[in-house]
Amino acid sequence: MEVTPQDLRNVSAISEVPEDQLQWLIDNSRLESIPKGGFIFQKGDAIDKLFILLEGEVDVKVDQNGNYKQVAKIRTNEISGALPYSRATTAIGFGETTRNAKALILPKEAFNELTRNHFELTEALVHVMTSRTREFAKRNVQEEKMMALGKLSAGLAHELNNPSSAMARSAVALKKHLGNVPEKFKRIISVKATPEQIDVINDTLFEKLTHRPENTMGLLERTEKEEVLETWLEDHQVENAYELTETLLDFCMDVDALERIYTAIGDRNFPTAIEWIENVLTTEKMVDEIQEAAQRISTLVSSVKSYTHMDSAPERTATDIRKGIKSTLTMMNHKLKQKGIVVEKYFEEELPEPKIMVSEINQVWTNLIDNAVDAMDQQGRLTIKVNRDGNFIKTEIIDNGEGIPKENLSTIFDPFFTTKPIGEGTGMGLEVVKRIIQQHNGDIKVSSRKGETNFTVCLPIE
Template sequence: MNILAALKEVPEFKNLAESHLVWLSEKGTVSTHKDGEKLFVLGQPIESMRIVLEGGVDLYRAQGNTMRYFGTAEKGEITGLLPYSRMKAAGAEGTAVGETIIYSLNKSHFVELIREHPELTEVLVHTMTDRVRDFTHQQQQDDKMMALGKLSAGLAHELNNPSAAIVRCAQELKRHLGNVPEKFKRVINIRATEDIVDQVNKFVDDKITAAVNQKPLSLMEKSEREDELADWLQNIGLEDTYETASIFVDFFIDTTDLDELNKILREEDRPAVLNWIAQAFTTERLVNEIEEAARRINVLVTSVKSYTHMDRAPERERAELRSGIRNTVTMLNHKIRKNQVTVIENIPDDLPQPCIYISAMNQVWTNLIDNALDALEGRPNGTLEIKAEKDREFILVHIIDNGPGIPEAIQDKIFDSFFTTKPVGKGTGLGLEVVRQIILQHNGKVTVKSQPGHTVFTVCIPIQ
């Protein structure tokens, strides 16, 4: 292959004097690779500038536990290490596409390149700037998608339990109501005065009302009461005694209560009346469970709406910080439970409402709280404290965790783009950079103080 002719075909080199390309052709080397050949792997030291002269290179980047395709370096594309670049190692894996020819210029020639060929150096620096901008944009998009994926997985998990409870309760209610006609025939045969009917109704209403404030029974207490009630119910000829006893125990009915009912009922009416009472309690319990499950779903949906602020235009407005923080905690509740973290909120009721971009600030809380939860993963007695206070014309919000801490040597780097302490594929190094940019947009400041067992991120934003 004529290297000089191939270099002239590189789009970035179109307007360069031929002398620069002659120098490149003399100093560099060319290698040929078969289709599917691995050219470099993740973490491999990068010591050369590379130009694809023929074929292409598929690039795969770590995401989670897999390698995900994110692009192809095609013919004429400049890759690898460039002058003034701080790149140390490959951030991806590269595989040859078809028969691929690669031009390489070792970094040992960069000093001469910068000194003797400033025009060529300028072209390469511009190429590096464009590459960093494109890569940053792609990383930001990936970071947002990863965050969205984690939130979506958490929401799906949170919604699954109450939605499953609604289905289960609805099926049970349907089965329960299917027995009503048979029980109704027994009820209409009851001979009771209006006073007796009123007493039975009052008994049911009082028990339903009282059950709300009762302390739940232990499993042993509940089992003992069920056995006692089942024996009592069996003695008066009731069917399904254990099922009925279980329902009665849920509403804190004991044999003393049933003895009182016996005094006002005819012996032949007792089974029908007790069945009707059990039916009323069962319906009440199932409806309450459906209501509670639906309420939990409503809370989640409301939190999502408030978190994304999707019904408002993106403009500054007065907002209560506690609401945004609580919505964020709701979004991350699955992770809090998974890591067995205790969350402590210390936000005063009279905290002033700053003028903020609500959705943007929710991104701040998400990144900081999510990072704290990652730090607490696998640690016993993990605690996350969220504290806010007014300081003159500013509001300070502190996100505090008792995780392992951030080494002092890197504390001044954690807000830099692409700097991350997380394993490859788990962190992109953009989360705290996004936090810093959003806080700067609010004319504020974010700082960190950390030592083992105590890390504090402090967000400072003006009230006005």
């Protein structure tokens, strides 16, 4: 196959390049055939040649934890490989042909003559490079967002599952419990008691319900009190005393309280009265459990709403920085708990509210906190400080992990730089963070040593 300038007119990126420059490209290149399943480049190869795919297709794949993921496809009449002024040096993936292919290959050694003597061809190839970089950055930013969303979604699903399961269990238990109420009601209604006796029971019971005391007993103290209460109930002819003690003690209904009821109502009616009291307290406890679980779900939903700022227009809004950080911590609570990380918050009170893009700034907190958690071992310590510093709100996110190597500090915010394995990060997180901060006319700095890495974000108040 002999390649002509007319053949290269089918390559849209260089279709308008003068014919003499296309002929130079042909004269300084070699035509290479690659069979189906062959590699036009492999991981680790030097990026030292430009190629134009004249026939066939090439799947570009990267190795992610032992699995190959297709990240791009090079089609017929497309340009890839080395390009003028590109700083790429080593291939990070594989280029495998999906059918027999032919490629026109220009070695990088010819680039000096190319850029010196062939302006239109150079301009077209540089345009290919900028378009490729823009698409690559766009795709990786999207992947970074999807990774962050995946992490938050997994944690949020776990956090929502716990209270929703608790509600379901409590609802089933409450339904079963209420099924036993008619028999107990029949027994209590048959009790012949004076208004004064009923008042004693009501006063004692509803004092515990209305002003439910906080149960601060330790395990040892509670075990001892359960034994004492169970023995006391058995001595006063109460059947199934063991089953009643747990609920009675949950409401701090101790021997002294039961003595008052026993003295008022007498030994004959006392077992029935205690059974009814325990029944009311059990119902109250189950309702409390359902209410608490529902409140936890409501809090999580509120945090999601605050985190995404989904009920507001996408514009700068005067916002309390601390609120966004708290919502982010709630969203990431599952990951923090998994590692047993202690979070220390030092928030200055009555801070001014800078005008910010809330969702974007929350993405900053997510990336910085997520990186901090990844950098720490089990039982780590995350410290977050927020205070006013002149005309700025200064936020410090500090972890006690291994620290960032000194040689990486100068490139930590560069696009695609990452120390994480393939599949765990795209290297766009901190680049996105810096870009968002700069869009807010703010500043971000990092300092690191073993045991202390500090990312400091300053956002202008005005």
